[in-house]
Amino acid sequence: MGTFIQLVIDGLSTGSIYAALALAIVLVNQATGLINFAQGGMAVLSAYIAWVLNGFGIPLLLAILAAVVISFFLGAVIERFLIRRFEGGDPDTAVVATIGLLTLITGLCAWIWTYNNRLFPSLFPLETVQIAGAVISVRSLGTIVVIVAIMLLLQALFLGTKLGLALRAVAINPASAAFSGVNVGRNLMVGWGLAAVLGAVAGVLVAPQLTLTPGMMDSALVYALAACILGGLSSPIGVVVAAWLIGVLENLAAVYVPFIGHDLKIAVPFILIFVVLIVRPQGLFGRKAVVRV
């Protein structure tokens, strides 16, 4: 029983990091209708900013908060001066632009900080607590709590605030939104800024575990995209649940399904995706989009 609980909590913790990135992708998608493949790279850049600030002697928590604020502006600036050139055109072109952005940011980080692994201090202590015979690290629990808090905030933002409503309106129909007096440009910038903030959170959560390198988020991004599709791109709660599901099922399948084992566990999320997409193309929690013609 101890092992089982251990695997579940560890899975939730790993899943939470996928979830932070997935939430950022959902946010951009909800605000602009785009999938931002550069999200992982932006998260790494944010983590480097926090690391540099911390290196200047600024306490870790403050450094992270400062990095979060800087990331918001970076995200907004990227939207305003780069992505906006592609908005309103073919969405595929914009997707390719974000892939280019990913390569650019990764290259930039490598150029400035090299590919050497940098040690990033953890927000949470290395201590552990005992739960039902399992040894659970405070870090795992902390990661999970942070993600739950963010998920609830986001859900409240989209469903309970004017800004959230405006963000959704801009995504669904920019032209109509503009006619209704919504400032489309500003909302797009805010959407990207908020997404960059989420990426920053994901970055500082994962950096202590993987050490800071320019390619740190590459595999997490693949899982995050999987979570987006599985959970449904329109639902913050959906993607978090999906990311957790991926993390936990991966762990359990590796240990309890001999056929899969640790070697094949990377395939688990993708098998899940295929199954879900066949049954529910909009994802587990997504809404079917209906267009009146």
Next chain:
Amino acid sequence: MSTNRRRMRVASVVAGIGIVAVLAAGCARGGGSPDSTDEGGGAAASPGITDESITLGITTPLSGPTAGPGTCTVAGITAYFGARNAEGGVEFGDGNTRTVEIEALDDEYDPQKAKANYDQLKSSVFAMTAGLGTPTNRAWLDAAIADEVPQVLIMTGDPIFSNQEESPWQLGFVPIYQNEGEAFGELLAGSAEEHKVAILSQNDDYGEGYVEGFKTAIEGADNIEIVKELTYEATDTSVDAQLTELAGSGADVFFNAMSITPLVISSLQKAQELGWLPSWFLPSNTSSPTAILEPGGAAAFPGVYTVAFAQSAAAPTFAESEEGAAFLEQLNEYADYPDVPAFPHCVWSYQIGATLEEVFGNMTEPTRENFMAALRDVSGFTAPLMLEGSTVDTTEDGQPAVSTVQVQKYNGRGYAPAESWDE
């Protein structure tokens, strides 16, 4: 376009990326394919060498996840020959003094790119050397044989490169994985106590080689029992589940045959979280004291052992020694590498530079054939920064240039030689 269609399209893009990721995980092993032949050797001087200079080619990962060790492979040898060139050049056995130029290309640890890099370099360089990676080096093994281009002193522990019949134009530099695994096994088998061993290994030639060597050495030792054996993929972001499972085995010795730096750190941390405190065996390329053991909190374990043939630049005493200080200075000056390297590959490729200089000194003709003959005739050569007891010896078929390794035990700062388990 309706939102639904857009979503479907996005879904298909993502699914496609997923498939690529799965394939990439499965295709860790590269295969070589015979390629068009190119007239390589000749009676006159071979390509890439004049009376004044010689050019060496390198293909190695300079970007992507393996870029850390990859950039280190270029930095070490560039530093070595940078310093030599500044002194006027390297003396060759044919009486000429030549400067040594390095041409390094990025293969991103991708076998296809490595092959393309080789094709680009083969007619302009004298020999290919120092590049890191088993699948990448294997990708152009056959082509190098067909073209008669030396592919020597490369950084892979795959035994195929040191087998003269299969690889007449090749020679590995670092000990084959089996040798390192065997050294651990011998140390443990010599212990007076009973031991239960848990093994976690990378699911490719690297991990298999280590485990194979270890098992060979403990064959017949009745005080050793392997209680649990698991694997992981080099693409995994977490091995927490494996550690949890292995901790349950109650092993007192853990052989972690892992090549991915962050995963070793998180393994050390995870084991402590689980309250599992075995003795550790770590491969030579993932046992850096400052880059891995300190952040992983390795001092909590009764013993952390590694095998090495070269000094660790990350050890606290390194910079205090004359050789170490010179190395760090040259690395900064000639290779633009200001940090103390966290990877051993910088030191290794520096030693490759020294080994090549030794070989150049014995070359009587500026040809690739003559170079290979001189290369296979180095014995008992002590390259700079070698640990006592290790030497470069290229005369034994089936073994790479360096085949003797020392088991070392972590002492909280750096490493000290470990003659036996119970000391």
